[in-house]
Amino acid sequence: MLNKEETELLCRVGPATPMGEVMRQYWIPFARSAELPAPDCAAVRIRLLGEDLIAFRVTTGQVGLVANRCPHRGASLFYGRNEQEGLRCVYHGWKFDVTGACVDMPSEPPESTFKDRVRAVAYPCHERGGVLWTYMGPRRTPPPLPDVVGNLDSESSVATVIRDCNYLQALEGDLDIAHFALLHTGHMTEDDLDGENPLRYQIRQRAARYAVVDTDVGICFGAYRPAIDGETCHWAIGNFLLPFYTQLPGGPLGAKRETRAWVPMDDAHTMTFTMFAPMLASSALTNSRPTQRIGTAARGRRPIAAMTTCWIGRLSSVVKATQGCPAWWPRIRR
Numbered sequence: 001m002l003n004k005e006e007t008e009l010l011c012r013v014g015p016a017t018p019m020g021e022v023m024r025q026y027w028i029p030f031a032r033s034a035e036l037p038a039p040d041c042a043a044v045r046i047r048l049l050g051e052d053l054i055a056f057r058v059t060t061g062q063v064g065l066v067a068n069r070c071p072h073r074g075a076s077l078f079y080g081r082n083e084q085e086g087l088r089c090v091y092h093g094w095k096f097d098v099t100g101a102c103v104d105m106p107s108e109p110p111e112s113t114f115k116d117r118v119r120a121v122a123y124p125c126h127e128r129g130g131v132l133w134t135y136m137g138p139r140r141t142p143p144p145l146p147d148v149v150g151n152l153d154s155e156s157s158v159a160t161v162i163r164d165c166n167y168l169q170a171l172e173g174d175l176d177i178a179h180f181a182l183l184h185t186g187h188m189t190e191d192d193l194d195g196e197n198p199l200r201y202q203i204r205q206r207a208a209r210y211a212v213v214d215t216d217v218g219i220c221f222g223a224y225r226p227a228i229d230g231e232t233c234h235w236a237i238g239n240f241l242l243p244f245y246t247q248l249p250g251g252p253l254g255a256k257r258e259t260r261a262w263v264p265m266d267d268a269h270t271m272t273f274t275m276f277a278p279m280l281a282s283s284a285l286t287n288s289r290p291t292q293r294i295g296t297a298a299r300g301r302r303p304i305a306a307m308t309t310c311w312i313g314r315l316s317s318v319v320k321a322t323q324g325c326p327a328w329w330p331r332i333r334r
């Protein structure tokens with residue numbers, strides 16, 4: 001159990017916090033490409049690592065991410081006009097390109113060069129597999145984008161949700177694989193499965209034994225139980241990758257090709273990106289799905305809040321830990 005100081009150290013992500021500085025060393029997914037669907041479309045409010053930022057897609061299709069407050073008098077650039085390769089502040093018309101350079105200053109006389117000395121805070125962006133990434137760190141040349149499974153080719157897909165909790169509170173649920181045999185499949189029996197679905201081993205024996213090994217980029221963890229005739233072991237193996245990625249166990253090794261990012265918006269809100277590679281056509285997983293899909297009851301009836309343009313309203317789940325046991329909670333069978 002962490003004490004209060006250790007918890008503060010790991011959970012605070014704002015500027016100048018130790019964990020915030022660690023996360024700023026990495027590229028960070030901050031939105032889906034579809035949130036900025038076309039050149040010169042409406043800008044989007046992005047809260048990321050405790051900073052309020054504005055994302056916009058310019059005429060040539062490039063994406064910019066700038067500080068919310070205009071460097072002139074602090075007006076919100078969310079209300080700016082996105083036009084001709086730049087975002088123009090609605091207050092005095094200063095216009096900024098994707099690098100943060102001020103490219104037009106209509107409040108100055110034509111001979112003024114003042115605009116050349118003005119910059120908005122701006123972070124470089126990159127787009128891959130339907131996800132927008134940014135680098136908020138100090139390096140002049142950012143590191144390469146991380147090669148995370150699920151975001152490597154154009155046919156990848158991504159699902160997102162915003163949660164009202166700290167990133168670590170959300171992330172640790174993926175490492176807690178003991179709960180899977182109870183929360184997610186506790187309502188199932190072996191009769192609910194077809195073929196040789198390996199879920200039957202955890203339904204037959206919900207308790208498991210665990211192993212963890214350090215890797216160069218995080219940890220690899222596994223749960224193991226007796227398998228066929230109790231003579232061999234069935235392993236469910238997952239990964240944690242720094243600074244906030246998880247890869248969950250699922251089906252035969254190699255069949256599940258997805259990575260989840262638990263991205264801190266601030267200390268109390270987290271945006272989850274689940275990035276999927278195209279499913280292998282011949283995957284053994286596709287031949288061994290449970291007849292009753294895992295968690296269908298939960299997903300199908302979970303209330304989702306309406307989307308808004310506010311800092312944390314792009315997609316919110318309204319299921320809160322404080323609401324107690326909701327109606328869709330599955331019953332556990334033994």
Ligand code: FES
Nearest residue numbers: 070072073089092
């Ligand atoms: S406050 Fe933005 S241009 Fe003046």
